[in-house]
Amino acid sequence: MTPADWRQRFRAGEMRQTAALCPGWTQANLALIPAAFADDFEAFLHANPAACPLLARGRSGDPALPDLGDIDLRHDLPLYRTFRDGQATGTLPDITALWRDDLVPFAIGCSLSFEADLVAAGVTLRCHAPGRSCSAFDTALPNRPAGLFGGNLVVTMRAVAADQVALATEVTRNHPQAHGAPIHTGDPAAIGVDLSRPIDGLGLTDLLPSEVAVFWACGVTMERAIASAHLPFAITHAPGHMLMTDLPAQPHGASAWTP
Template sequence: MTPAAWRARFRAGEVRQTAALCPGYMQANIAIIPAAWADDFEAFLRANPAACPMLARGTAGEWGLPALGDFDLRHDLPLYRLFRNGQAVARVQDVADHWTPDMTAFAIGCSLSFEAALVAAGVSLRCHGAGRSCSAFDTAIPNHAAGGFGGRLVVSMRAIPADQVALATVITKAHPETHGAPVHAGDPAAIGVDLTRPIDGIGLTDLLPGEVPVFWACGVTMERAIASARLPFAITHAPGHMLITDHRLKGLT
């Protein structure tokens, strides 16, 4: 199915995680915030490019990002999360009723996009497939603050065979727009990660014999920044429920 076909299904009410959907196309984290905070938020993204590689910024009130495709951000994600005063308060399937003329959208690269490149290169990836996904964790690593935005880095984790970690690193390093190379491989405690506490309880956390936990910077970091700034209102995608764009990942067709 094409990205447009999946977005149509989400607009019609289907809710599902987007891992492994539309291989070869970029998926994106989405943050939608009041315009008064937008410049500081962009500064935060640019100060933390591994976690938050900015793909596009909209203008106030605009519900599309033409550089990434023909879609309506009010309807075309499978699930959204609402924040008030920096706290997550609800998950909804449509945000048209929450959209105001000052809402400004940002699209940030997502590591689900590079999974197809890993699989194509022969990396064994148990978290890539229908009904499966990687997991995400809070770390002890502080972000570079900008304005009121700060918080700590969030990482995604994939269990990679030890003899394929170097290959996975080379492949993902070539895709800085989707977080680039891993930030850590090996002992989770070294970066303050507890593998028993994945964010929202989502994703595979087990390790098989011969596998190494490999960690990439994750776009959920922007949620921690929104929380630290205590924005009066914000909208994000729900973790794992990304925008599927019309933009192809370089090197994959």
């Protein structure tokens, strides 16, 4: 199935996490920000490129992102999260009723995009399978602020065999639009992570004796920025329920290829 096929299924009401779907294609975080705050939000993304690599910015009130595919952002994700006054207020499978003319779309790279390349390179990932995903955690590491936006970094964690960490680092360094190389390996407490407290209780958190915890910057960081700014209204994807795009998940500098 292509990304367009999945978008059609989500538009029809199917709801599922997108981990391991459409290997070779880019998945994206989504933020819909009121126009009055959009320029500062973009400045925040540029100030924190590891966590928030900007793939596309749309036009105010336009639910399309033509650079990423034939997309209608009101329907084409499996699940959305709403925010009011900076606080998460719930999830919805369709946001047509909430759409506003002042919403500016931002698509931000996602580490689910590089997992297929990790597996193809020989890295064993227990979290890469339909219905299974990596986990995400809040850290004690502050973001670089821009305007009202700040908060702390969020990371994803994948359990990687100790003898494959260098390979995982090499592979993901070539995917800067999907967060790039890990920001930390080893002791979770060193960056303020508690493995017993994954965000939304999602994803694998256990480590086998032969594995170490490897952490990548995560696009859910933008949720913490929205909270820090106390935005009166915003919408994001629900964690793990990403926008499937028509952009190949191509390593930086690699020749074009068709998944």
